[in-house]
Amino acid sequence: MAGITFNNVRKIYPNGVVAVQSFSMEIADREFVVLVGPSGCGKSTTLRMIAGLEDITDGELYLGDRLINDVAPKNRDISMVFQNYALYPHLTVFDNIAFGLKLRRVPRKIIRQKVEDVAKVLDLGDLLQRKPKALSGGQRQRVALGRAIVREPAAFLLDEPLSNLDANLRTQMRSEIKKLHYQLGATFVYVTHDQTEAMTMGDRLVVMKDGFIQQVDTPQNLYDHPCNLFVAGFIGSPKMNTLEAMLERRDGSLIAVFDGGELTIPASRTYDGSLDRYIGKPVILGIRPEDFHMESEHAGIANSCLISARVELSEQIGSGVYLYVKCGETQLIATLPTHGAARHGESVRLTVDCEKLYIFDKDSEEIIA
Amino acid sequence: MKLKEFIKRRSVRSRDSINGWIWLAPSFIGVAVFYMVPFFVIVYYSMIDNPIQGNFVFLDNFVALLQNRAFTTAAVNTLRFSLIAVPLAVILALALALLLEARIPLKSHFRTFFLSPLMVPVASIVLIWQVLFHFDGAINEFLLRFGVDRLDWLQSEHNQLVVVVLFLWKNLGYNMILFMAALSNIPRELLEVADVEGAGPLYKLFAVKLRYLSPTMLFVTILSLINSFKVFREAYLLTGNYPYGGLYMLQHFMNNIFRALDYQRLASAAVIMAVAMVIIIAVLFIIENRYGKDVEG
Numbered sequence: 001m002a003g004i005t006f007n008n009v010r011k012i013y014p015n016g017v018v019a020v021q022s023f024s025m026e027i028a029d030r031e032f033v034v035l036v037g038p039s040g041c042g043k044s045t046t047l048r049m050i051a052g053l054e055d056i057t058d059g060e061l062y063l064g065d066r067l068i069n070d071v072a073p074k075n076r077d078i079s080m081v082f083q084n085y086a087l088y089p090h091l092t093v094f095d096n097i098a099f100g101l102k103l104r105r106v107p108r109k110i111i112r113q114k115v116e117d118v119a120k121v122l123d124l125g126d127l128l129q130r131k132p133k134a135l136s137g138g139q140r141q142r143v144a145l146g147r148a149i150v151r152e153p154a155a156f157l158l159d160e161p162l163s164n165l166d167a168n169l170r171t172q173m174r175s176e177i178k179k180l181h182y183q184l185g186a187t188f189v190y191v192t193h194d195q196t197e198a199m200t201m202g203d204r205l206v207v208m209k210d211g212f213i214q215q216v217d218t219p220q221n222l223y224d225h226p227c228n229l230f231v232a233g234f235i236g237s238p239k240m241n242t243l244e245a246m247l248e249r250r251d252g253s254l255i256a257v258f259d260g261g262e263l264t265i266p267a268s269r270t271y272d273g274s275l276d277r278y279i280g281k282p283v284i285l286g287i288r289p290e291d292f293h294m295e296s297e298h299a300g301i302a303n304s305c306l307i308s309a310r311v312e313l314s315e316q317i318g319s320g321v322y323l324y325v326k327c328g329e330t331q332l333i334a335t336l337p338t339h340g341a342a343r344h345g346e347s348v349r350l351t352v353d354c355e356k357l358y359i360f361d362k363d364s365e366e367i368i369a
Numbered sequence: 370m371k372l373k374e375f376i377k378r379r380s381v382r383s384r385d386s387i388n389g390w391i392w393l394a395p396s397f398i399g400v401a402v403f404y405m406v407p408f409f410v411i412v413y414y415s416m417i418d419n420p421i422q423g424n425f426v427f428l429d430n431f432v433a434l435l436q437n438r439a440f441t442t443a444a445v446n447t448l449r450f451s452l453i454a455v456p457l458a459v460i461l462a463l464a465l466a467l468l469l470e471a472r473i474p475l476k477s478h479f480r481t482f483f484l485s486p487l488m489v490p491v492a493s494i495v496l497i498w499q500v501l502f503h504f505d506g507a508i509n510e511f512l513l514r515f516g517v518d519r520l521d522w523l524q525s526e527h528n529q530l531v532v533v534v535l536f537l538w539k540n541l542g543y544n545m546i547l548f549m550a551a552l553s554n555i556p557r558e559l560l561e562v563a564d565v566e567g568a569g570p571l572y573k574l575f576a577v578k579l580r581y582l583s584p585t586m587l588f589v590t591i592l593s594l595i596n597s598f599k600v601f602r603e604a605y606l607l608t609g610n611y612p613y614g615g616l617y618m619l620q621h622f623m624n625n626i627f628r629a630l631d632y633q634r635l636a637s638a639a640v641i642m643a644v645a646m647v648i649i650i651a652v653l654f655i656i657e658n659r660y661g662k663d664v665e666g
Contacts, residue, residue, distance in 0.1 A: 053561050074567035086558035090580055090663035100566035131663060147566070 002064030002077075002154040003029040003187060004050060009059035011045050011211075019045040021211040023059070032181050032188040034202030036195060037234070042211040043191045047157050050189060051080050063154060079148035083160040085140045087132040087147075093119075094128040097146040104151075118146045121183070122176075138169045145180065155187040162197065174200060195235055199223070207231050229365040232286050232358055238322060241287045241332045244362070247278045256285055256359070260328020261307040266354050269369050275359065278368065286358030289322070292334035295349040304351040311342045325350070408643075414636035430637040440638060443622035446615050450529055451597040454536045458593040459586060461537065462544030467574070469545070470552050480549075484542040494539065495606040502531050523608055529615035532607070536600050544589045551585035552578065583661030587653055594649065598642070 004027040011020040020042040027033045035043035048054040049061060052073035061068055068076050079100070087096050094115055095102075101111045119125045122142045132140055141161060148156055158177070162170045178201055181188050192198050198205050199219040207214040207222065207230070215227045219235075226232035232240045245258035247265075254265040254275060263285070265275065295306060309325035309332065316338065323334045325348065334350060342348045359369040415431070418424045434440050465483060469476055486494070501507050502522040509519045522531050555578060563573045579586075601620030608616055610625060619642060626635045 051561075051565055053564065073561075073564040076565075078565065080562070080565050082558045082562070084556070084558060086556065086562045088559060088577070099562075103567040103572070133663070147562075151566075 002066075003027055003031070004155060004189065005060075005062040006046075007060040007062070009046075009049065009061055010057045011042070011049060011054060012057045018211055020049070023213060025206065025213065025216055027187060027189060029064075029187055030185050032178075032190065032201060032203045033206060034190045034192060034198040034204075035206045035208060036192055036198040036202075037208035037214075038193060040210075041208040043193075043206075043208050044159055046208075047080075047159055047189060047191045050076075050155070051078060051157050052076050053080075077154040078157055079151055079153040080157040080159065081141075081144045081148050081161045083163050085132070085144045085164075087140055087143055089132055092129050092131055093124060093135070093143050093146075096132065096143055097124075097128075097150050099147055100151045114150050115146075118150045121149075121180075122146050137165050138173060141165065141173060142176075145177070149180065149184060152184075153186070155189065156184075158188065158190045160192055161190075162192075163194075170197070177201065196237060199235065205235075207234060225367075226286075226358070227367055229284060229286070229360045229367075232360070232367070236288060238289045238333050238335065240358070241289065242360075243285050243287075243330045243332070244282055245285045246282055247275060247280065249279050254279070256283070256357075258285065258328070258330060260309070260326075260330045261305075263305040263307075263352060263354055263357065265357065265359070265369070268355065269357070269359075275369050278359075278361075282362050283368070284360040284362055284365070286360060287332070287352055288356060289333045289335040291353040291356045292323075292332070292336065292350045293353070294336060295351055305354050306349055306351055308347060308349050311344055311346050311348055313344060314342070323348070411636045411639050414632050415640045417633070420632055430633045431641065434634055434637045434641070437634070439617075439622055439625075440619075440634075443617050443619045446529070446617055447598065447619040449615070450533065450600065450618065451594060453529075454533050454597045454600070455590060455593045457533070457537055458540050458544055458597075459589050462541050462589065463548050463582070463586070465541065465545045466548035466552055467578075469549060480546075483545055486539050487542055491539075491602055492606060494535065495603060498531065498535055498603075498607060523616075524613045526614060528608070528613055532600060532604050532616060535603050536597065539603075540593060540596055544593065547585055547589055547592075548582065551582050555581040580661065581664050583657055583664065587657040587661070590653055591650055594646075598646075 006023045006025050009020060009023040010018075012018050023042075023046060035046055037043050045054055049056050050063075052068070052071065056069050063076060063078070088099070091099070097115045097118060098111045101114065106114075115128070116125070119128055122145060124139070124142055124146060127135060127139060127143075132143065135143065141164075144161070148158075161177070162173050165173060174197060177188075177190075190198075190201060199222075202219060204216060204218055205222055206216045209230050215222060215231045217225070222231060222235045226235060229242065233242065243258045245256040245263075248255045248257055253267075254270050256263045256265060269275070293304070307327050309327040311323060311325050312331075313324040315322040315324075319338075321336055321338050323336055323342065325332050325334060357369075358367060360366065361368050414420065416425060416427055418426045418429075469479055473479075499506075503509075504519060504521045506522075508522070513519065520527065522528060559577055559581075560573055563577055568576070598619070601618050601624070604612060604616045604618055605621065605624070610621065611617070612621065619638065623635055623638055626638070
């Protein structure tokens, strides 16, 4: 087992496209790190550089203490699981799992033992003599996982392994992969564009955009303390409401005025004076949908502000309701409890927990409070 | 009520069936007139004594044909030519495709270069070949510099070699393109898994790539086989009706007996050739079915 260290790693394709820029971070031994971001952000390229399937243009990449920039994939002691399983259609499940061991000329008896052990862990015992086309999507993905774990490599790389599965199976496989991580105690690097998958699985997440790391942190920290507008919008479902507002000083308080209402910034958020230079200037406000409450239920929230809005749509999700409202010309989404939620066309008065308000610089999109 | 409904349903069904046949008719008539009817006419001709009397003689024509030295020579020559030229056309085209798949400079130029013979008409190719392999031709001039004696290529034991080279020159490019298309269809992840799991280039070639290429290999082999039977065109233009030794092909034989209006022998030879082709292609299909069934679709 080993950690992975990136030192200013860069990837530029021959056609000049910059896929990954100045990527520096340390993945600890036995850590489960998730690379997350939209399509084309460079997450898969980063993973493929660890695997050795893409050359590194610049920088250094270490597996443990070993510099692996120029080490062939087969000598890196890693294994990889692909999105579309990448199983050999002409081989049985047994032969697919045993593929790497056979290539390494492991004695037959040991191969049989190891494959059977892995099959037991992944519940594939009855399927060993089947060919991939006779398996379901979930079973195929388990075979691909089996092929990866049977070699007991130093690190596992998983490239969107659940994307081809349906929603139910994805949730099930998500927990199976997480359990596998606990059982194996190995380093996992996992790539996904699905923030729910990332939040639920990773010890730490690396949020990427346009080849740059935006923020590296635990899921909870990313949710609570996003460093910029992109991370704030990407992490959390439904995504954070963002609205343009003007900061004003009124009777000693700082007010954010937006089209359709105004919010008072609590003194606890303004005491260091970091917002003073934004007075009279436009900023971006961020409000998590779950920080809205119906006016009748706001009791107990210390610094709350009231806004009036008209309901445009409500979506039942069982445990609650997503309320799409329009406040002036500003579209907002609020997550509210089912009971007492308003219907289409009704006017509602919502309170916002202003302690949980996010304020971003309009130009740099960095968080300022 | 039920009877009425039954009759109504039946009439709809028969109307559908008539409509179906009307739509099928143009293709069916085309295939029948140009393929099926001529084939059965040939089979009929191969089993009668002559077109005027039309007495049924069953296999007599075939027995006579198999005892004919001209036919057996032509058959052996054709078989030998196919056995040499077809594997070469498949293996060399595959090797070229694999080579051009690798990261090499001037890749697209090479591709165009190997495809260019397809654009040249056979008659002009033959003309160039005659110049090259003439007794006073370029090849002999070249070999002379290395102390090799002049050779009348087309009138020697090596004349089949000349046509094999011509056949390869003409067909390699097309086969290569087919292989290149098939290579680009191999799922990239399967090769990457092999890389990560520790496979070398030879293992990847034999265990992954060739597996995925097997349907294309079958197609290219059948295509080359058919083309090798058609090499008569080149051989005829190079050497005429009665070439020396190894170039006397089955189609020379057929061409000559057609000129003599010997329908019976011509028809028998055509039937034997068709049966041989069907057997060879069936064997190829069986092999491919065993080897490549898992990688298709």
